[in-house]
Amino acid sequence: MSIKTINLTPDPRILRMLGQIELKGWQCIAELVDNSIDAMLKTKSSSKTNEIEIQIPSRVEIERNIPLSIxxxxxGMTEDELENCLKAGYTSQSTDNLGLFGMGFNIATARLGDVVEVWTSTKEMDHEIGVRIDLIEMQRTKSFVRELLRRKKTFAVSGTSIEISKFHPRAEKLLNKQHIQKELNRIYSKKLLDEYKISIKTNQVQLKPFEFCVWSEERSVIYQGEEIHAVQHFNHDFDDRHYCARCFIWIDEYEADITTQTVCPNCNLADMVQARKINIKGWVGIQRYNDLEHYGINIIRNGRxxxxxxxxxxxxxxRYNKNNGEPIKDYPIDTTAQGGRIVGEIIADFITPTYTKDSFEETDKHWLDSVEVVRGKGPLQPKIAESLQFTRNQSPLAKLFYGYRKSFPVGLKNLIPxxxxxQGLYSEAKKWADLFYEGDPDYQSDTKWYEAVLNAEFPVDDSGIDPTIMDNTPPAAEGEQNTGDATNDSNPTPSANAAQDQDLYPGRKIHLADKELDLRPTLNEMPxxxxxxxxxxxxxFKSPIIFEAxxxxxxxxxxxxxxxxxxxFADGWEDLVLMEISTRFYEKLNNLDIWPLSRIYYELKNKYFGEKMLSVQALVSEAKALITDIQNYLVNEVSGQPLVQLPVLSPEQLKTLKQNYLQIEAKSLQDVDTILTTTEFLKYMDYxxxxDFAKSNPSLIYDDNYFALPYDTLDDSDIKTRQLEQYNGYLGDIKWFIFDLSNYTDVLVKQQRNLIIRNRFSLEFLNSKVS
Structure with missing residues (x-):
């Protein structure tokens, strides 16, 4: 009996159907760029620059059918390699490719257009070989057979080009050049492009791989006597695992005596089973600014x-069912007003991404083990971890959490500008970060941010200096300037030519700041x-401010x-200096009707001391941030202690508790009495x-618990009562900012200027006393 054969080649319309798979425009381009990078990873030349040039047609060019080219x-590729790479479903045995699926090329090209031309040449060839894929023609002829084309060599040595044309209507929307450029900047690691000297250009614009704006590794804070640097590295090897490159699956890691001849349980073959090294490495660090969205960790596979x-x-x-299976959010919990600032990169080449390459299987055992390398087995919050019987977490992420979880007080304690x-310069720090991302050379290092940290750390406070001790001055400390003997001249005139051995301004001097006051280009005058x-x-001296030229x-x-x-008076030196400089600018100008002295003064103050202007929005935000931080402290640090006196909630407060609990936990609050036994319920209460709770429970927040202010340690009851009245007055001022000032019109703000100034001192004082 003769055996009849049948042809199981799929219908060519399947390739067109692949184009219906939802890939964004930048994902299509990236899939093709991945193929180019894969070819470059095969060789590592010390001199050659690997170049990828992307040309995306404009809307008009799409209408004229000008091809997209990569x-x-x-x-380059040989004939066999070219044939294999164009086959739907083909995969190589390489473990280092960015590309995972042979379908990637077919999906990306079919998503954009019906015609694709691929041309390639190796360094040994004196010509180029190519294939033209016309999906409409292939569907008409129902044939996958394509003619191998030849043409004169256009590559200097070797390379590959892909051109897509006969665009689908959706291509116009998908091929947004600016969006594609932005996304490509964010999906390839700088390390990959630098290591392999890869240059990628989109319409002649150089791709700039994203870099986090982080503090340098030398910066650190002290937490419980330990120095915690702002960047933490990790590198951990696991046992090898076996992977089927045909089925894209990991073979059961619990299988005993695995050999390279292990059969894949899915395809029952051994030829594509490989032993692969499992390693997790990378870093986590602290961003130089807080942000409500821009924080988190990039997870990288083979540079993508x-x-x-x-x-x-x-x-x-x-993972270990110690909390009834319930997850616990660890970060950010103390900085809800400012957001987070922990960032990093995890390099996990063993993960298998989805075909869109924007996700992967996160329940894989080795990924879960990798997570523990980075963040430890237990929660980051020490008291919660202890309550669940975990030992102290010493993971890289836990150390950053300990040292940098809070955003105030500002200064060296938390490394906050x-x-x-x-006052925290949260918005200003973000503006500096924008300049970092734009490539401004003055903002690449963290110097600007660190100067602001030091500025906040050493405020103007001379209360500890005895101004009467002037004679026999000891040697100057760092940052001070000692001067010579006193002079009897009671009204000296500033002079730029004073003799070096004569001090026209005798007395004790402590350096405060260096300032450059510059109004260019608004005023065309030297700073x-x-x-x-x-x-x-x-x-x-009769003058409060003395200028020595x-x-x-x-x-x-x-x-x-x-x-x-x-x-x-309550005047500070800043306004007096601005008055003097405003006058000097004023004397140089001719157009005084346009530039009166008051305008010059305003421009200087707005530019250089804007934080001292009465910004209602900034004051309200800072007041809310302080109360939020107190709330987080009471919820996260004190919740393990039962309350001595159970709170009594009004009907309206009880309603707030239940509504907020429902919103946050997505379930109703069943046991009100139990939740009120600790400070846990404060998580669901309003400002x-x-x-009011802080006022009624001073023992929980004073005496270095939250504020470095004495209360229980005071042994005189009258003094204790007066101090509490004073502290509650400060908190009352904070409440006024949140509930009264926030609703004021501009007219009311002007009328209440003095009250705003007075209450601002309460806010500044409490922020300075956070322990």
């Missing part, structure tokens, strides 16, 4: 960023450069702390109640 100078700003590692998953008044000192003169526009400025102005 061209590289990689190794599979998940961007992933936040899943900030939630503890109950601020100003001299102790003034000032070195500003706190000054306690040993002679009687060094050069035409360079001065030493002495803030005369002996002057009555600083004793009798007003948190403030």
């Amino acid at each position: 061209r590289d100078n990689g190794t 960023i599979i998940k961007k700003l992933d936040k899943s590692l900030f939630t503890w998953q109950d 601020g100003n001299k008044a102790g 003034y450069r000032l070195a500003i000192y706190n000054y306690w003169p040993t002679v009687d 060094i050069q035409a526009s360079k001065f030493n400025v002495y803030v005369n702390n002996n002057h009555p102005l600083f004793k009798d 007003s109640y948190i403030i």
Whole structure:
């Protein structure tokens, strides 16, 4: 009996149907770029620059059928390699490719157009070979057979080009050049492109791989006596695993005595089973600014960023069923007003992404083990971890959590930029980050941010200095300037030519700041450069601010702390300096009707001391941030202690508790009495109640619990009562910001200016006393 054969080649319309798979435009381009990069990873030349050029047609060009092209100078392909790469479903045995599926090329091209031409040449060839794929023609003829084409070599040495044309209607929307450029910048790691000297250009615009704006590795904070650096590295090897490159699956890791001849349980073959190394490495670090969205960890496979700003590692998953299977959110919990700042990169080449390459199987055992390398077995929150019987978490992510979980107080304690008044420069830090991302050379290092950290750490506070001790001054400490003997001249005139051995301004001087006051391009005048000192003169100067000319526009400025102005009024030196500089600018101008003195003063203050202006929005946000931080402290740090006196909620407060519990937990609150036994219930209460609770429970927040202010440690009951009244007054001022000032019109804000200024001091004082 004769055996009849049948042809099982699929219908060519399947290739067109692949184009219906939902890939975004940038994903289509990236899939083809991945193929080019794969070819480049085969060789690592010390001199050659690997180039990939993408040319995306405009809308008009799409209408004219000008092709989209991707061209590289990689190794090129032989006839067999070209044939294999164009087959739907083909895969190589390589473990290092960015591409995983042979379908990737077919899906990406079919998504955009019906005609694809591929041309390639190796360095040994003196010509190019190519294939033209016309899906409509192939469907008409029902044939997968394509003619192998030849043409004169156009590559300098070797390479491959892909051209897509006869576009689908959806291509116009998919091929957004700006969006594609932005996305490509975010999906290839800088390490990959640098290591293999890969240059990618889209319509002649160079791809700039994304880099996190993080603190340098030398920066650190101290937590419980331990120095915690702002960047933490990790590198961990697991046992090898076996993988079927045909079926794209890991073979059961619990199988005993695995050999390279192990049969895949899916295809029952051994030829594509490989032993692959399992390694997890990377880093986690602290961003130089907080953001409500822009934080998280990039997860990278073979240089391709599979998940961007992933936040899943900030939630503890109950893998060991110690919390009834319930996850626990660890971060951010203390900085809900400012957002998070922990970022990083996890390089996990063993993960198998989806065909869209923006996700992967996160329940894989080795991925779960990898997560524990980065964030440890237990929750990041120490008290919660202890309550679940976990040992102290020493993972890289846990260390960052310990040292950097809070965003105030500003300064060195939490590595947060601020100003001299102790206010956080959260918005300003973001603006500097924008300049970092734009490539501004002055903002690539963290110097600007660190100067602001130091600025906040050493505020203007001279209460500890005795101005009467002037003679026999000890050697100057770092940052101070000692001067010589006193002079009897009671009214010296500033001079730039004073003799070096004669000090015209005797007394104690402490350097405050260096300022460059520059109004260019608004005013076309040279800036003034000032070195500003706190000054306690040993002679009687009549001026509160003294300018000593060094050069035409360079001065030493002495803030005369002996002057009555600083004793009798609340004025600071900043406004006085601005008045003087405003006058000097004013004297140079001719158009005084356009530039009166008041306008010059405003422009200077807005540019250089904007944080001291009465910004209602900023004050309200800072007040809310403080109360939110108190709330998080009481919920996360104190919740293990039963309350001595159970709170009694009004009907309206009880309603707030139940509504917020439902919103946050997605279930109804069944046992109100139990939740009220600890501070856990505060998680679901509003600002007003948190403030009232803090007033009623001073023992929970003072005496270095939250505020470094004495209460229980005071042994005199009258003093204790007066101190509590004072503290509650401060909290009342904070409540006024949130519930009254936030609703004021501009007219009311102007009328209540003095009250705003007074209450601002309460906010600044409490922020400065956070322990």
